[in-house]
Amino acid sequence: MSDVLSDAGSDSNHDDSQEDVMTPAELIAKLEEAWLNEKFSPELLENKSEVVECVMEQLTHMEANLQRVKKGDAKASVHRMEIDRIRFVLSSYLRSRLQKIEKFFPHVLEREKSRGEGEPSLLSPEEFAFAKEYLANTETYLKAVALKRMPPNLQTVDMLKAVPEPCLDSFVFLRVKERQENILVEPETDDQREYVVDLEEGSQHLMRYRTIAPLVSSGAVQLI
Amino acid sequence: MFCEKAVELIRELHRISDGQLPAFNEDGLRQVLQEMEALYDQNQADVNEAKSEGRAELIPSIKVRHCCLLRDQRCVTAYLYDRLLRIRALRWEYGSVLPANVRFHMCAEENFRMTIVVLSQLQWFSQYKKSLASFMRSLGGGEGLDITQDMKPPKSLYIEVRCLKDHGEFEIDDGTVILLKKNSQHFLPRWKCEQLIRQGVLEHVVS
Numbered sequence: 444m445s446d447v448l449s450d451a452g453s454d455s456n457h458d459d460s461q462e463d464v465m466t467p468a469e470l471i472a473k474l475e476e477a478w479l480n481e482k483f484s485p486e487l488l489e490n491k492s493e494v495v496e497c498v499m500e501q502l503t504h505m506e507a508n509l510q511r512v513k514k515g516d517a518k519a520s521v522h523r524m525e526i527d528r529i530r531f532v533l534s535s536y537l538r539s540r541l542q543k544i545e546k547f548f549p550h551v552l553e554r555e556k557s558r559g560e561g562e563p564s565l566l567s568p569e570e571f572a573f574a575k576e577y578l579a580n581t582e583t584y585l586k587a588v589a590l591k592r593m594p595p596n597l598q599t600v601d602m603l604k605a606v607p608e609p610c611l612d613s614f615v616f617l618r619v620k621e622r623q624e625n626i627l628v629e630p631e632t633d634d635q636r637e638y639v640v641d642l643e644e645g646s647q648h649l650m651r652y653r654t655i656a657p658l659v660s661s662g663a664v665q666l667i
Numbered sequence: 668m669f670c671e672k673a674v675e676l677i678r679e680l681h682r683i684s685d686g687q688l689p690a691f692n693e694d695g696l697r698q699v700l701q702e703m704e705a706l707y708d709q710n711q712a713d714v715n716e717a718k719s720e721g722r723a724e725l726i727p728s729i730k731v732r733h734c735c736l737l738r739d740q741r742c743v744t745a746y747l748y749d750r751l752l753r754i755r756a757l758r759w760e761y762g763s764v765l766p767a768n769v770r771f772h773m774c775a776e777e778n779f780r781m782t783i784v785v786l787s788q789l790q791w792f793s794q795y796k797k798s799l800a801s802f803m804r805s806l807g808g809g810e811g812l813d814i815t816q817d818m819k820p821p822k823s824l825y826i827e828v829r830c831l832k833d834h835g836e837f838e839i840d841d842g843t844v845i846l847l848k849k850n851s852q853h854f855l856p857r858w859k860c861e862q863l864i865r866q867g868v869l870e871h872v873v874s
Contacts, residue, residue: 499807520824527821527858534814537806541814545755569805576798584751584791588784589743592700594707597740605744 467501471529474498478536480659483616483666485652486609487543487551488659492567498533502526544574547609549602552578578602611653618647621663628654669706669735672698673742680749688753691784696743703739706732754792759815762862763796816861826857827872834868 465473477491505526512519544551544566552574555565566574582602590598619642628650629638642648647667658664676695683689710732717725761769799815806812834847839859847853852872863869 496807499810499812503810524821524824527817527824530812531817531820534812534817537812537814541802569802573798573802576794580791580794580798581748581751584787585744585747587787588747589696589700593703593740593743594736597703597707597736600740600744605741 465497470494470497470501471532474529474532474536476662476665478532478539480666481536481539481543484659485611485613485615486656487540487547487565489563489565490540490567490570495533495537495567498529502530502533505529540570541573543609544570545577547606548574548577548581549606550608553603611656612651614649615652615655616647616649616667617655617659617664618667619644619664623658623663626654626658669702669732670738670742672702673739673746676746677742680746686753686756688750688757691750691788692746693782693784696746699739699743703736706736706739710736750788751791754788755795758792758796758799761866762815763800766866816858818861821857824857825854826860828853828855828860828864828869829872830868831870832868834863837863 473491473494477488477494481488505522509519509522509526512522551565552571555571555574558565582600585600586598590600622644623642625639626642627637627639642664655664659666672695676692676699679689679692679695710729713725713729713732716722717729757765757769803813803815804811806814830847830849830851830853833849837845837847837859839845839856845853845855847868860869860871864871
């Protein structure tokens with residue numbers, strides 16, 4: 444893998460843009476982290492389009508390098524496998540996101556519309572367009588087939604109420620990357636004292652997603 | 668009892684849990700819509716009477732009818748939306764061009780009428796395909812990526828496949844052209860075969 448990727452790697456090193464220069468290995472690691480987090484999180488996570496774009500550029504470089512390798516060379520099949528593997532992870536990541544967008548479409552659109560100026564975006568522009576089209580398409584269908592034949596006060600459906608929200612209380616497995624102190628697991632009620640834990644680096648836990656959601660977006664924990 | 672027909676629609680889909688798309692129950696839908704119209708008319712009459720004659724005892728039955736109307740609406744939209752999800756699954760399973768037998772199943776009505784329902788289903792499917800294609804084309808700054816491929820992690824590079832029906836010529840990446848004739852066997856790159864396997868043209872031979 445190293446010699447196929449190193450050509451691509453040296454390209455990005457000559458780049459004098461402001462963004463952090465990542466080695467190809469770091470980029471793929473970032474992709475895999477994003478992929479696992481998205482797979483195991485009950486809600487749609489922040490979009491990582493820079494990672495997606497960089498990985499696609501990487502794949503293009505690798506494919507080009509592969510063309511130059513002599514046919515039938517043993518190295519070719521190893522590189523091919525590597526390209527397939529990365530493409531699978533990337534496709535799976537994008538599919539996870541699309542599935543959640545379709546599943547929670549009105550909520551996802553609402554979150555994106557009401558997000559503040561400086562906040563990172565949930566959807567890429569293309570995902571946003573897709574979500575809007577999905578909503579419009581579905582509404583058109585429901586109206587044409589049934590809603591417009593219903594009594595006047597029932598001809599619309601409030602999608603935000605009709606479509607269930609993601610269950611943030613579902614349990615997820617996680618590994619701690621950065622040590623966390625005093626994570627509130629259960630708030631204090633009349634019957635019980637508040638339950639607080641410290642998360643040691645490298646430890647693994649099974650917890651309610653809602654509790655650790657901010658730690659996933661900050662990168663302090665990794666869902667597994 | 669009110670809403671029985673609406674719940675029956677839901678049960679009908681619930682019975683078919685493997686994701687297949689049954690024929691559209693137009694009769695069932697029509698009956699629910701008729702019930703909704705009747706409930707609404709009764710409520711209109713009662714509301715007017717309650718207001719003009721001050722008959723407050725009508726209010727509980729108005730409320731009950733309203734709840735039934737909401738339940739009917741909810742069941743109908745659930746029925747329709749669940750069908751859309753099954754139609755959506757067809758795109759992911761079979762690709763952009765549906766095989767003839769699957770397409771037939773999506774459109775077939777008792778006497779092949781192109782009803783509003785059939786047209787609307789086809790239109791939804793066509794629009795969904797377009798949105799998906801447009802999204803995939805835009806990935807990676809316009810480079811494009813077909814995310815309906817690579818559904819499984821790559822285990823082996825090449826796989827043995829048998830051709831189940833004549834499919835004509837098939838070009839693989841290094842330029843060689845393979846003739847896919849029924850019953851011929853080939854050793855082909857896995858990623859090229861995925862879609863053809865799903866469409867039933869090729870069969871993965873596991874020795």
